Amino acid sequence: MTLAPAHVAGVGMIRFGKYPADVTLEGMAVRAARAALEDAGAGLDTVDGLYVGHVFGGPVAGQRIAAQLGLDGRPVSNHENYCASGATAVREAWVALAAGLHDVALVIGVEKMTDRVAGGVRPDPGDLDAAVGYVMAAGHAMSARRYMADHGATRDQIAAVAVKNHAHSVHNPYAQYQKPIDLAQVLDARPIAEPLGLLDCSPISDGAAAVLLCSPAGLRRLGITASTPRVLGVGLVSGSVQAGLGDPNAEDVSRRAGEQTWELSGVGPDDVDLVEMHDCFTIAEIVRMEGLGLVPRGEGAAWTAAGHTGLGGRLPVNPSGGLLSRGHPVGATGAAQVCELTWQLRGDAGGRQVEGARTGLAYCKGGTVNGTDGGSVTTVVMSR
Amino acid sequence: MSTTTTVDRPFRADLLTLDPPRLLGSRCSACGTTTFPPRGFCPGCRSGAELETVPLTTEGRICSFTVVRQAPPGVEVPYVLAQVDLPSDEVRLMATVVGVAPERVALDQPVALELHPVGTADDGTTLLGYRFRAHPEEVAA
Numbered sequence: 463m464t465l466a467p468a469h470v471a472g473v474g475m476i477r478f479g480k481y482p483a484d485v486t487l488e489g490m491a492v493r494a495a496r497a498a499l500e501d502a503g504a505g506l507d508t509v510d511g512l513y514v515g516h517v518f519g520g521p522v523a524g525q526r527i528a529a530q531l532g533l534d535g536r537p538v539s540n541h542e543n544y545c546a547s548g549a550t551a552v553r554e555a556w557v558a559l560a561a562g563l564h565d566v567a568l569v570i571g572v573e574k575m576t577d578r579v580a581g582g583v584r585p586d587p588g589d590l591d592a593a594v595g596y597v598m599a600a601g602h603a604m605s606a607r608r609y610m611a612d613h614g615a616t617r618d619q620i621a622a623v624a625v626k627n628h629a630h631s632v633h634n635p636y637a638q639y640q641k642p643i644d645l646a647q648v649l650d651a652r653p654i655a656e657p658l659g660l661l662d663c664s665p666i667s668d669g670a671a672a673v674l675l676c677s678p679a680g681l682r683r684l685g686i687t688a689s690t691p692r693v694l695g696v697g698l699v700s701g702s703v704q705a706g707l708g709d710p711n712a713e714d715v716s717r718r719a720g721e722q723t724w725e726l727s728g729v730g731p732d733d734v735d736l737v738e739m740h741d742c743f744t745i746a747e748i749v750r751m752e753g754l755g756l757v758p759r760g761e762g763a764a765w766t767a768a769g770h771t772g773l774g775g776r777l778p779v780n781p782s783g784g785l786l787s788r789g790h791p792v793g794a795t796g797a798a799q800v801c802e803l804t805w806q807l808r809g810d811a812g813g814r815q816v817e818g819a820r821t822g823l824a825y826c827k828g829g830t831v832n833g834t835d836g837g838s839v840t841t842v843v844m845s846r
Numbered sequence: 847m848s849t850t851t852t853v854d855r856p857f858r859a860d861l862l863t864l865d866p867p868r869l870l871g872s873r874c875s876a877c878g879t880t881t882f883p884p885r886g887f888c889p890g891c892r893s894g895a896e897l898e899t900v901p902l903t904t905e906g907r908i909c910s911f912t913v914v915r916q917a918p919p920g921v922e923v924p925y926v927l928a929q930v931d932l933p934s935d936e937v938r939l940m941a942t943v944v945g946v947a948p949e950r951v952a953l954d955q956p957v958a959l960e961l962h963p964v965g966t967a968d969d970g971t972t973l974l975g976y977r978f979r980a981h982p983e984e985v986a987a
């Protein structure tokens with residue numbers, strides 16, 4: 463079944479990075495929201511509802527933001543799916559528009575991490591993985607080691623993901639890192655969870671991103687007559703309990719998320735011109751692209767090293783710099799990916815523009831649950 | 847002055863027994879799938895068939911591993927974290943591995959279950975958790 467697409471009337475974000483304590487969660491969200499409203503030429507009075515994705519923002523963060531933004535009194539909901547929280551908020555807004563509940567919905571993804579997260583993110587203390595010393599980096603390190611053994615991939619090929627994504631974000635003014643790095647820097651970086659080092663890991667970041675979504679009636683309310691990029695569909699699946707001793711990099715959860723979004727959007731994998739992929743760690747970009755079926759199984763590392771996933775390559779992945787280089791304020795990432803797809807589909811992406819981009823996919827994978835192949839996975843398909 | 851005798855106990859009684867030291871799984875009466883930790887349904891067939899709590903084999907091998915060099919505050923590093931396969935039960939679980947230097951750990955290396963103290967309960971009881979130990983002969987080889 464397909465739902466009506468949501469039109470992206472405007473997007474905005476603040477540069478991701480490490481901000482001082484007086485830059486608050488609410489303040490970052492307000493700045494991103496005002497940028498999106500300005501991009502759309504829309505006033506606050508046009509907004510029917512506010513959807514906020516965050517993880518560490520605490521109770522009713524969305525309502526705290528609304529009270530500073532001037533959306534107090536409006537319907538506000540908070541959405542937590544760990545690193546897929548922002549994309550989940552996009553999904554709920556899309557559903558509300560398609561259902562006819564709202565005509566103009568504002569989505570904000572926001573996170574203030576640098577004053578409350580140290581040493582890396584980990585699962586909820588109630589999850590069994592936490593009891594045995596699991597940290598996110600460890601899971602991806604084990605994935606990388608198995609991937610190298612099973613597919614003959616090299617450490618250098620995996621590190622090439624970080625080199626590529628940092629090269630892309632040289633052209634992204636919203637990226638936390640805007641300087642190129644070379645392979646030796648990735649290989650020589652301080653080890654975090656072997657074989658992965660510091661530059662294989664996305665940073666702990668602060669930031670906010672916002673998206674103004676409209677139904678056709680909402681576009682009329684805003685007086686927008688020009689063509690806008692559209693969200694065709696947003697898939698959402700969760701990890702399933704694994705049995706047996708199969709391939710730990712099977713990424714069946716990614717396969718299911720892809721199949722759902724092709725069905726929801728009417729777009730096929732061959733139509734995708736670019737991907738914003740949840741590269742929380744270098745290896746994650748590789749195995750998730752393979753799980754989606756966008757890169758042949760076992761070839762993702764070699765594809766990266768050969769430049770096939772770089773700008774100008776066969777299928778550009780993370781022209782924004784991805785989580786590795788744009789930064790990863792976890793609840794903001796999904797909304798930032800939609801900002802990037804919007805700029806790409808409008809042809810506004812400057813030095814990181816994917817030429818002729820017509821259709822884009824944004825993928826987030828949030829959290830881990832003991833014994834499953836993931837927490838939540840979202841897949842946003844957009845076209846111009 | 848009174849003396850109290852305390853007996854060690856599992857940090858979670860649903861996961862392990864102390865005598866003998868075994869992890870507990872659930873086994874499906876319909877398809878034979880074994881899972882750890884024990885679950886209320888069978889992820890293999892989802893038939894709703896009855897599940898039996900069973901002790902798992904203590905012999906495993908390393909499916910993959912990492913040496914954790916950075917962890918949140920309060921966690922001592924480095925440590926070896928592994929996905930351990932229990933081939934005779936077809937169960938995979940995550941656990942730390944000890945008894946081998948980080949640079950000597952290898953894929954497919956045999957390991958064996960061991961229980962170890964992970965904390966102290968409010969009543970002073972020592973709580974035991976699980977981890978795996980590399981076989982000494984494999985380490986020496």
Ligand SMILES: [Zn+2]
Binds near residue numbers: 878895
């Ligand atoms: Zn069964």
